[in-house]
Amino acid sequence: MxxxxxxxxxxxxxxxxxxxxxxxxxxxxxxxxxxxxxxxxxxxxxxxxxxxxxxxxxxxxxxxxxxxxxxxxxxxxxxVPAKPRMKHADVLAMTERCRSCHQQEYAQWRNGPHSVTFESLFLDKKHNSERILMDDCFRCHGMHFEGGIEDLVQPVNTEGPWELKRADLKNTPALPCLSCHSVHRTGQPLKGHVRKAGISWREEIARPSLALFDRRSLAPVALGDLPLPVVYEDERPVKMSPDQRQGLCYQCHAPLAGGQIKSGDDRTPMGVHEGLSCLACHDHHRGTTRTSCATCHPRLSNCGLDVETMDTTFANKESKHNIHWVKCADCHPKGVPPKRVSSSSPRLAP
Amino acid sequence: MKRRSFFLVASGALTGAGCGHRRSAPFRTLSESEAATLEAWCDALIPSTDGTPGAKEARTSRYIDIQLTRRFRKFRPQYQQALAAIEKMTGGRFTEISVEERTVLLEKIEKGEGDKALWGPDGGREVFNLILQHTLQGFYGNPRHGGNHDYVSWRMLGIPVVPVRGRGVAYGA
Incomplete structure (x- = not known):
């Protein structure tokens, strides 16, 4: 006993x-x-x-x-899955943990379009009545979501009314940190950069964590493997910035299969801004361009005018001159007049 | 020793004992020797040549090992028998002989000319085709399943890891 x-x-x-x-x-x-x-x-x-x-x-x-x-x-x-990975809930929880160290980046992301929520994205009446939702939406929006579009939104048609199957997901960000960052990517810690790599972090073009979460592979794909497309204006290849960071942008803001500029969701700069990188104007985390004009203008302006007040989509969203593609000839159909740069305008040294 | 320390040490030891035996096993299903044999088999099916990766680089044996815990679970006995049989055929030296020698042996099995006592009535043809099929899957498939390590086969073929794929015009764009 x-x-x-x-x-x-x-x-x-x-x-x-x-x-x-x-x-x-x-x-x-x-x-x-x-x-x-x-x-x-x-x-x-x-x-x-x-x-x-x-x-x-x-x-x-x-x-x-x-x-x-x-x-x-x-x-x-x-x-155990073939490749252990984080679940959607874990990814969302991680965003808050990223915040504990990267407060400024978090605040910028939170105030920008890339922190758009499931509710505003998937329950948009205008969009849903014009285009039917599909699983491929998750390629760029909510790429960590486990399930298909029918598991998130009902009904999947253009009639509506639409609602999220899980109400608790309505404030879920569609592009959390791990959409564009991979924490385990090989690289030097930020503070050890000067010592280890011999360069300042200010000289670094891209942080090693930049990587797109590929929903198909269920894994982040490093920046070096993200292709930059060849974009054409009719037959002419548009001059592209070699900035590899744009590989991330082009995964979602991409031209259609023919590679024609302005097709699909393409925003490749052309005209006066041709050859610029997306990141030359767009803030990394906020995505906005509010202060970017002053980075180059009026010093590099061709006409010395206050470019922010010109008739472009930068000043007015309804303008017919999209800031991505505006050309001198759009405003000067009879030819560009000679430069009228005032003597008080700051100029670059020759 | 304080009570808290005792419990921490005791609990750590208990778990360590549980996990410890797996620490040295890099594969989930196969033993180290089985894994080495399978790797040599896959290497003979898709050998790496000048500048092009083979099954070893794609880690197809790891893919098969992972899938043997999942979708291929039912094939476990066939794998274990086949790996043991091929080792018997070579006197336990299958991993040591050259790729060419391995190829000759595997060609015999492919034709169903293996020793019936070792390979069964079909002379090993069925299990050869099974392993060939799984090797090809592990080599060309999506890395999410455990093979095609670092997209080696896609890179070899010039297939972009993630292509640029545009969608129709978003309203308001």
Whole structure:
């Protein structure tokens, strides 16, 4: 009898210890402990080479006791996906954790068009009555969402009225941080840049974390693998900036298959702005151009006028002169007059 | 030792004991030797040549190993038998012989000329085709399934990792 009691007590004690044990296994030793389960070893190895190597796993990933117990159960039951990855809810939670270190970037993103919510995007009456929603919408909007368009919006037609199947998702950002950033991407930590790479972070063109989350591969694709398209104005190839960061922009703001400028959602600059990078005018996280004109004008202006008040879509959205494609000839159909730059205008040195 | 420290150490040890045996196993289903044999088999099916990647670079054996815990679970016995059989045929040296020698052996099995006692009545033809099919999947498929590591086959073929795909005009654009 005593033996049975002792065994029962031992089993009960083991059961009691299991919960804190699984939790401790994840938390102890940082990344090393996480890599014990070999399914996530590649991710841990990538993190050790990344610019975020000094940030511990649990600072970004939720590591509550129940979550850790679920992970261990999945591990033992063999219910591990081919490539372990973060769920949609984890990605959204991560956005708030990014904020704890990247407050300025977060504030800019929050105030820009790329923080658009599911509600304003997928329940837009004007859009939905003109174009039927489809799974491909998720390629650029809500790429981490698990499911098809019918799992998010009902009905999927042009009649409406439309509503989200899960009301709790209405304020969900369609483009969270991990849409364009991959935290485990190889690179140097920001503060160690000068010391390690011999360059200042101000000289760096792109942070190593820039990567597009590809819904098809369920993985981030690094900036170097994002192609820049060849865009044509009729037969003429439009001069393009070689700025590789535009690869991210072109994944969503892309011309149609023929590569014609202005087709699809293309915004490739042409005319007076031809050859400029998207990022020359658009703020990284906010996406706006509010202060960008002053970066070049009036110093580089051809006519010395206040370009911000010119008849373009920059001053007025209804203008027929789109700021992306405006040409001198649009306002001067009879030919561009000689320069009238005032003597007080600041000029660039020859 | 304080009570809290005791529980932390005890719980850590308990879990460490549970996870420890898996720490050295890089594959999910196959043993280290089975994995090496499968890798050599896949390498003979799609060898890497000058400048072009093969099954080894695409990590197709890892793809198969992952899928053996999932969709290919039912094929586990066939894999284990085939990997053991090919090792027996070469006296446990299948991973050591050259690609050319491996190719000769695999061609025999492809034709169903394997030892019936080792390979069954079809001489190994069925399992050869199974492994060939899975190797091709792992080589050309999407990396999300565990193979085609770093898109090596797509890069070789000039297929963009993510193409630029435009959509119809968004209203107001």
């Amino acid at each position: 005593k033996t049975v009691l002792a065994i029962a007590m031992a089993v009960a004690l083991a059961g009691l210890l299991l919960a804190p044990a699984t939790d401790y296994a994840y938390k102890a030793g940082g990344g090393e402990a996480c890599a014990r389960c070999h399914e996530i070893a590649p991710q841990v190895e990538a993190w050790m080479e990344s610019s975020h190597r000094e940030v511990r796993c649990e600072q970004c990933h939720h590591s509550g006791m129940l979550t850790n117990m679920r992970r261990v159960r999945d591990h033992w039951a063999g219910e």
